[in-house]
Amino acid sequence: xxxxxxSGPGLVKPSExxxxxxxxxxxxxxxSGYYWGWIRQPPGGGLEWIGLIHYTGNTYYNPSLxxxxxxxxxxxxxxxSLNLNSVTAADTAVYYCAKRTIVNTWFDPWGQGTLVTVSS
Amino acid sequence: QSxxxxxxxVSGAPGQxxxxxxxxxxxxxxxxxxVHWYQQLPGAAPKLLIYGDSNRPSGVPDRFSASKSGTSxxxxxxxxxxxxxxxxxxxxxxSSLSGSVFGxxxxxxxx
Numbered sequence: 001x002x003x004x005x006x007s008g009p010g011l012v013k014p015s016e017x018x019x020x021x022x023x024x025x026x027x028x029x030x031x032s033g034y035y036w037g038w039i040r041q042p043p044g045g046g047l048e049w050i051g052l053i054h055y056t057g058n059t060y061y062n063p064s065l066x067x068x069x070x071x072x073x074x075x076x077x078x079x080x081s082l083n084l085n086s087v088t089a090a091d092t093a094v095y096y097c098a099k100r101t102i103v104n105t106w107f108d109p110w111g112q113g114t115l116v117t118v119s120s
Numbered sequence: 121q122s123x124x125x126x127x128x129x130v131s132g133a134p135g136q137x138x139x140x141x142x143x144x145x146x147x148x149x150x151x152x153x154x155v156h157w158y159q160q161l162p163g164a165a166p167k168l169l170i171y172g173d174s175n176r177p178s179g180v181p182d183r184f185s186a187s188k189s190g191t192s193x194x195x196x197x198x199x200x201x202x203x204x205x206x207x208x209x210x211x212x213x214x215s216s217l218s219g220s221v222f223g224x225x226x227x228x229x230x231x
Binding site for chain 1: 122153154156158164165166167168171172177209211212213217218219220221222223224225
């Protein structure tokens, strides 16, 4: 059964870079039929799609975040990562990683999520 | 401001039926892109509830159903139970954004 697990610092200072990793277990990140995605949820708020990556390295980003986001993949570790630079308090959120197929647009499964707080 | 519009809250008594609407535009739902629904229990990650407009993953009770028409979609829950109390989110694809979009979420309260 495929499982995803987010990891990374829970506290980031304003103007610095938020870095998270998602580890995939129970399956290969190198499957050609999947995208791997990041989604975030501010405290008490709704869901926002951040971006997707294919194991080949092709990426797709939310236009509202594109200038600050980089998603990368490490197939040797079965992981993919999120970097979000120049963070502000508005980037405080629970960050989820999730799987999406290439053909279909729903996300399943999701990781449990990790809270990242931006504060000095 | 979410691209897809949902009511902030709905409520119903145990055993009753409730519906949650999700309104989009001609660049997402109205363009024919699939609508999916997620259930988020308190303190948990979202869980896929309905995919491809109206399909239930294995293990989701048939008390949950969904439909789509024009630029809107709706989720219906019949025979409300206390454990259905959660936030519900709709999701689709938007061609103008070239990516996924979500509704703002609806909190279901079981009275």
